[in-house]
Amino acid sequence: MDCEDVRLQLHEYQRGQLGPELHREVRAHLERCPACAHEDAAEHALTEVLERKLPQHPASLALKRRLAARWPAASPAPRVWWSGWRRALVPALAAAVVLAVGLPLWRALAPGGREGAAGMVAEAINDHVRLLQRDRPLDVESGGIHQVRPWFAGRLDFAPVVAFEGDAEFPLQGGAVGYFLDRKAAVFVYKRRLHPVSLLVFRADGLPWPERGLTPVGAVAGYATVARGFNVILWRAGDLGYALVSDVDAQELARLAAKLARD
Amino acid sequence: MRSRDTGDAGAVLGREALAYVDTLHNLARYLTGNETDAEDLVQETYARALKAADQFTPGTNLKAWLFRILRNSFLSSYRRQRASPLVGGLDTVDPANQGVADEAWLRDDVELDRLRKLVAAEIEAALMTLSEEARTVILLDLEGLTETEVAEVVGCAVGTVKSRLARARSALRLRLKDYAR
Numbered sequence: 001m002d003c004e005d006v007r008l009q010l011h012e013y014q015r016g017q018l019g020p021e022l023h024r025e026v027r028a029h030l031e032r033c034p035a036c037a038h039e040d041a042a043e044h045a046l047t048e049v050l051e052r053k054l055p056q057h058p059a060s061l062a063l064k065r066r067l068a069a070r071w072p073a074a075s076p077a078p079r080v081w082w083s084g085w086r087r088a089l090v091p092a093l094a095a096a097v098v099l100a101v102g103l104p105l106w107r108a109l110a111p112g113g114r115e116g117a118a119g120m121v122a123e124a125i126n127d128h129v130r131l132l133q134r135d136r137p138l139d140v141e142s143g144g145i146h147q148v149r150p151w152f153a154g155r156l157d158f159a160p161v162v163a164f165e166g167d168a169e170f171p172l173q174g175g176a177v178g179y180f181l182d183r184k185a186a187v188f189v190y191k192r193r194l195h196p197v198s199l200l201v202f203r204a205d206g207l208p209w210p211e212r213g214l215t216p217v218g219a220v221a222g223y224a225t226v227a228r229g230f231n232v233i234l235w236r237a238g239d240l241g242y243a244l245v246s247d248v249d250a251q252e253l254a255r256l257a258a259k260l261a262r263d
Numbered sequence: 264m265r266s267r268d269t270g271d272a273g274a275v276l277g278r279e280a281l282a283y284v285d286t287l288h289n290l291a292r293y294l295t296g297n298e299t300d301a302e303d304l305v306q307e308t309y310a311r312a313l314k315a316a317d318q319f320t321p322g323t324n325l326k327a328w329l330f331r332i333l334r335n336s337f338l339s340s341y342r343r344q345r346a347s348p349l350v351g352g353l354d355t356v357d358p359a360n361q362g363v364a365d366e367a368w369l370r371d372d373v374e375l376d377r378l379r380k381l382v383a384a385e386i387e388a389a390l391m392t393l394s395e396e397a398r399t400v401i402l403l404d405l406e407g408l409t410e411t412e413v414a415e416v417v418g419c420a421v422g423t424v425k426s427r428l429a430r431a432r433s434a435l436r437l438r439l440k441d442y443a444r
Binding site for chain 2: 193
C-alpha cells in the first residue's frame with residue numbers, strides 16, 4: 001500500500017469504517033510515513049473544524065408550518081375534529097387534556113398493553129428532543145466514561161451500567177439526569193459526526209417491554225424501530241433498561257447499540 | 264391536484280419525511296447561497312417527493328431519497344440560471360486549484376492551529392467558493408451518508424464517491440488556507 005492508496009482511505013480510516021485488515025495496513029503505514037501522518041492530522045483537523053464550526057441553517061418555523069399544512073394527513077380523523085370544532089370545542093378540549101396527560105402514561109405502563117412499546121419509543125424520542133432543546137443539554141461534559149458515570153452517584157436511585165467509553169466513531173459528549181416515564185434516567189450523550197445520540201438508562205421493572213419482533217443487539221435481544229424520523233433501539237439487561245435514540249442512520253445506531261450491549 | 268393514490272402514498276410516507284426538513288434546508292442553503300431560494304428549493308423538493316411518493320420503497324433510506332430529489336430539483340431549476348457570484352459554479356472542482364499547493368499547507372502544528380482558529384463565517388465562505396458538487400459531497404458526508412447513499416444522491420458510481428470527496432476536501436483545505444493567516 002503506497003501513500004496514494006493510504007490517503008484515499010484516510011477518511012474512512014478516521015471514521016472507523018475500514019475492515020480490520022485494511023485498518024491495520026493504514027495504521028502501519030501512518031506509523032512509518034511522516035508525510036501521511038501529517039496528512040492524517042490535517043484531515044482530522046478539517047473534520048473537527050467542519051463539525052464544530054460550520055454554520056447550520058435549519059428551516060424556519062414558517063417553512064415547517066407551510067410544509068406540514070400541505071402534507072396529506074395519515075388519517076381523516078383530524079379533518080372530522082376540525083369540521084365540528086365549534087360544537088365540540090369545550091368537551092373536546094377537556095377530553096384532550098385528560099387523554100394527553102393520562103393515556104400515554106397508562107399505555108406505556110399497562111402490563112402487556114398493545115401500545116406499550118409505542119409508548120416507550122415515544123417517550124424515548126421526547127426525552128431526546130427535550131434534552132437537545134435545553135440551553136445546556138449536558139449536566140456534565142465528558143472527560144471520559146470514568147468521569148461521567150461517577151457523576152450520577154447520589155443523583156439516581158440506581159447505578160447506570162455503561163461500559164462503552166466512546167471512540168472516534170461515537171465520542172462520548174457527556175451526561176445528564178432525565179426522566180423516562182415515571183422514573184429517573186441517566187442520559188449519556190454520544191455523537192456521530194453532527195448528530196447527537198442519547199442513551200437513556202433507567203430501571204426496567206414494570207415497563208411493557210416488547211416481546212415480539214426482537215433483533216440481536218450486542219449480547220442481548222432488542223427492539224429497533226423508527227418513529228418521527230428518529231431511530232430508536234430498546235433493550236434490557238438485568239434490572240436496567242436502555243433506550244438509544246438519534247436521527248443517525250439505523251445501521252449506525254445499531255453499531256453503537258452493539259458496542260453498548262456487548263457484555 | 265394530486266390523485267387519491269398519490270395522497271395515500273404520501274400519507275404512508277408520512278410525516279417522517281418532514282422530520283428531515285432542517286437537514287434538507289441546510290443543504291439547500293449551501294447550494295443556493297440564500298435563504299429565499301433555499302426555502303423555495305425545499306418546498307419544491309417536498310412537492311416532488313409527494314408526487315413521487317408511490318415510487319419510494321419503504322425500508323430504504325428516506326433521507327437519501329429526499330436529498331436526491333432536492334439536488335435534482337436544484338440542478339433542473341438553477342442550472343439554467345446564471346450562477347450567483349456568491350456561489351461556486353456547477354462544474355466539478357477545478358483541478359488546477361488543488362492538490363499541489365495542499366502539500367505545503369497544514370504541514371505542521373502551527374498551521375493546524377491556524378485552521379482550528381478559523382471562525383464559522385470564514386469556513387462557510389470557503390465552502391461556498393467550491394463547486395456545487397464539491398459542496399454537496401462534503402455536506403452529505405458530514406450528514407453521515409454512506410458512500411453508497413452519496414453515490415445515489417449525486418448520481419455517480421459508488422467507486423467514484425471516495426475520490427470526489429477526497430478532491431472536494433482537498434480543495435476546501437486549500438481555500439481555507441486563504442483565511443488562516
